[in-house]
Amino acid sequence: MSNLQAFRDETRDWLESNCPDSMRKPMTSADDACWGGRNWVFKSDDQKVWLERMAEKGWTAPDWPAEYGGGGLSKEEAKILREELKNIKARSPLDSFGIWMIGPAILKFGSEELKRQHLPPIIRGEIRWCQGYSEPNAGSDLAGLQSKAEDMGDHFLANGQKVWTSYGDKADWMFCLLRTDPDAKKQLGISLVLFDMKTPGVSVKPIKLISGSSPFCETFLDNVRVEKDQVVGDVNQGWTVAKYLLTHERAMIGDMGLASAGSKTLGMIASEKLGLTNGLLSDLVLRNEIAKWEIDAMSFSCTAERVRDESKAGQGVGATSAMLKYYGTELNKRRFETLMRVGGSDDLVWEGPMSRDGQVAKTWLRTKGNSIEGGTSEVQLNIIAKNILGLG
Template sequence: MADLESFRAETRAWLEANCPPEMRLPLKDEEDRVWGGRNAKFSSPAQKQWLDAMAAKGWTAPEWPTAYGGGGLSREEAKVLRSEMRRINARSPLDSFGIWMLGPALLQYGTEEQKQHFLPPIVRGEIRWCQGYSEPGAGSDLASLQTRAEDKGDHWLVNGQKVWTSYADKADWIFCLVRTDPTAPKHEGISFVLFDMTTPGVSTKPIVLISGKSPFCETFFDDVVVPKENLVGTLNRGWDVAKHLLTHEREMISNMGMDMASLGEVAKKAIGLDAQGRLDDPLLRADIARFDVDALAFRLAIERTGDLAKAKQGHPALSSMLKYYGAELNKRRHELMMAAGGADALEWESERSQGGTPARSWLRTKANSIEGGTSEVQLNIIAKRLLNLPGA
């Protein structure tokens, strides 16, 4: 415990010295996030400075082994780091599917060479990854995917189409589910492969969403050559890797919105307080207060689920619980943001609304309960795997 306290003191001092003041302000909008990659965009020098400082310590991936560029922290130390970052409202230095999803799967299923090769550039934010899972005919029923990878002796030849590929047009590499045995039952003929998005035959087409933005793409593979060594895990056992990774994706989605400015503060600015110092809209105030109860309790449930897993008292399907609740909570948050913003939040193009940020963000959150497995699929998983209800 004494060690943990000295770690806290050191961390606090280091953050104080290294986290630029700008990086302690709430995100202005989604465009303000740092995703890294070959074509990384930084909206200010402070963002780059913050990323580089954190990456040098391995603290973009605090719990990964130092051998792969990570921070090598214990779970308790990582918690201290998070709480110290929260204390000064430090932003996440790097948002990354590599850190949230691929990395944990590689640590579990990758070869030593794969870990050495792929993990350090993820920690440093040099390679940006996207996820090739869903297909036009494989949504909630993901395992029915049809993209083929044929064994051509010294390489795989990949043909097919993915959809809802997040940021495929901005990503450098893709982790992708492909069918390697079309004759096997659907869960048993899938493999997990990695390839560069600049490989000939890969093309992407952004999909315009109701938010007017295009965070997702259709992604096409036309005779794409993939090196043999880029298969992760066992041939035809890719579904295991996929499921492992999905639990991490679900945990990632369940965290959405946690770094937003508090609703109470936003509403206060928009609506003002009455003579007793209460938000001058009693019903909205009540809704926000109930939301805050749920959101604060939910943050603790995320923490507890991690602690249970660490103590070997957890259950993998608890990630479905977090995904379900986190997605619904984030939708509620944005409904309330819109209610607090009123007519101002409806402006789609003005400077006042920063180009329609409130409305576009609100619309974007509607996908939270669809992506990474719909809320209904999560409820099915909870019913079947945690409650052991029959036939779900």
């Protein structure tokens, strides 16, 4: 126990002297996040310094092995680090699909060479990754994907089209599902491959969303050369890797239900906007709606805690990421529907200072995608029904 206490003290001291003041203030918008990569322009010197210092210690990926540049922390230590970061309200030094998604897959399934090549730049925020999964005709039915990689002897030749590539226009490398055996059954002929987005034949086109932003792209693959050593796991076994990776993605999106709750509760925001009458929120119907949301959000956050603690203790049913993804994203959508009701006509203003250029409205519209990306709510319910409840 005393070792952990010592670690906590050291961590607290180190954060105190190394986390810049401006990195301890809540983000004002999603634009304040740091994604890293070759083309990244830091928003401030503090943002740069904060990333460099954390990366140096490997604390952008606290529980990855130190030999690849990770923090090498035990689960308990990583938890302490999270708590101490939360205590000083530190911003995340790096948001990264490398850390959240492909990194864990490379660690579990990748060759030693792949680990040495890719993990250190991910941890340092030097390479930004994107995910090539969905296709125009393979959304919920992901295993129906048709983009292919032909075996050319010393390399693969990739052709096809990917869609909903998050930040594809800003990413440096792609992890991509391609059909390597056209004759095998659906799930059996797929491989997970890695390639540089600068490779000739890769082109990217942003998709404008109802929120006005373009976080997703279409990615076209036209005779793209993929090296043979850039396959994660075995050739034609990519579906297994992809499923593992999707579990991570689900956990990540599910968590957003909590993360975006921010420092002000819905009740506080509504009280400021609408005022109180005799100590009660002036709109009683809205008061009821908000209280019910907060009750669900609190219960959900306890569930994330319980699932974590159960898996540590080897109890529980496992495979709960589908439930967390389903519930968390539906909660987040509800939160923004309610926020829009709280804002009234003010938050329906698309441009101008009254609504900070429609900030709530744009986020509200963006949340509609939460229950579509990473597997729709309906797909999550299918997974629960089949894998957990055993309904065929």
